[in-house]
Amino acid sequence: MAQWILIGLCVGIVLGAAPAGAQDRATFTVGTATAARGQKAVGAIEVPAGVDAALSIPVVVVHGATSGPVLAIVAGLHGTEYASIVAVERLIHLLDPAELSGSVVLVPLVNVPSFEQKVPHVNPVDGKNMNRMFPGRPDGTQTERASYLITQQVVEQCDHLIDLHGGDLDESLRPYTYWTKTGNEPQDSISKAMVLAFGLDTIIISADRPTDPGASRYLENTASTRGKPSFTAEAGHAGTVEPEDVDALVNGSLSVLRYLKMLPGAATPVESPVWIERLADVTSEATGIFTPLVKRGAYVQRGMEIGYVTDYVGRRLFDARAPESGVILYIRAVPSMTRGETIASVGVVQR
Numbered sequence: 001m002a003q004w005i006l007i008g009l010c011v012g013i014v015l016g017a018a019p020a021g022a023q024d025r026a027t028f029t030v031g032t033a034t035a036a037r038g039q040k041a042v043g044a045i046e047v048p049a050g051v052d053a054a055l056s057i058p059v060v061v062v063h064g065a066t067s068g069p070v071l072a073i074v075a076g077l078h079g080t081e082y083a084s085i086v087a088v089e090r091l092i093h094l095l096d097p098a099e100l101s102g103s104v105v106l107v108p109l110v111n112v113p114s115f116e117q118k119v120p121h122v123n124p125v126d127g128k129n130m131n132r133m134f135p136g137r138p139d140g141t142q143t144e145r146a147s148y149l150i151t152q153q154v155v156e157q158c159d160h161l162i163d164l165h166g167g168d169l170d171e172s173l174r175p176y177t178y179w180t181k182t183g184n185e186p187q188d189s190i191s192k193a194m195v196l197a198f199g200l201d202t203i204i205i206s207a208d209r210p211t212d213p214g215a216s217r218y219l220e221n222t223a224s225t226r227g228k229p230s231f232t233a234e235a236g237h238a239g240t241v242e243p244e245d246v247d248a249l250v251n252g253s254l255s256v257l258r259y260l261k262m263l264p265g266a267a268t269p270v271e272s273p274v275w276i277e278r279l280a281d282v283t284s285e286a287t288g289i290f291t292p293l294v295k296r297g298a299y300v301q302r303g304m305e306i307g308y309v310t311d312y313v314g315r316r317l318f319d320a321r322a323p324e325s326g327v328i329l330y331i332r333a334v335p336s337m338t339r340g341e342t343i344a345s346v347g348v349v350q351r
């Protein structure tokens, strides 16, 4: 409880002050990218070698012609969630510093080894999930060193952050955003407006994320626990780059830029979204071949069979049933199934 009050005070102080990254300065630098006002610069966040190899994370800084907030848009913490990576590539081309107020930091692909080696969920260099090690440490393995530099260079320099994800290679996911309720009302109202402006029609209310900035684990929480209204969005599934998924992430980001008054024009917020109050995950009790019986986005009733696992000669080992009524946010997209892995995530709709 004391911790909550302390964090609330800190967040209040940060929100009450001028935005951390409010840019009156002539240039804006992230990593090796330095943009003069009204310019776009390309560079890298260079993670030096340590106990394992070095890593070069591409970054683009768009330093607007006039001053305003700093928005960071990051993708590819999971390097095979392709639609989100392609969406940031599109934004890099679309954003024109001449019409921008403030600055946008674009990081299209953090987990380069995952992308290059087509390894889902983790950084294959050290086997760690790149969205669980924040705020990172300078003397850890590659994931921890990269997380540390992203915290220092990107999170600390921004006022707002959007972390883009999607269904990974083995996940058939329907698009949604997470809205984190930190308990700080002014901050939460801004992040809620950002999520609504982003426009996805399904929003997970996330109230159980870490509150300690020193153990924030997720990128979005690293920003949120530092008093910066931020959120995570997911679109894309199972290695595909569908135009509707990329469009949703690109147009959502542009709408948030309009809500923040960094771009001219009005935001186009979603009307009457579906609010998800909690997630009920289904875990496999068997190793074998998974067959789904429902598709992403389907509404299911508690107890309904949503898939099954057989052994490698077709004998049924496990029937997967919905633990609660709700919407299938994602379901395993490939037959490979190992005992203890998540089969599906059911979003329980807020009444």
Ligand SMILES: [Zn+2]
Binding pocket: 077, 078, 081, 165, 166
């Ligand atoms: Zn992800």
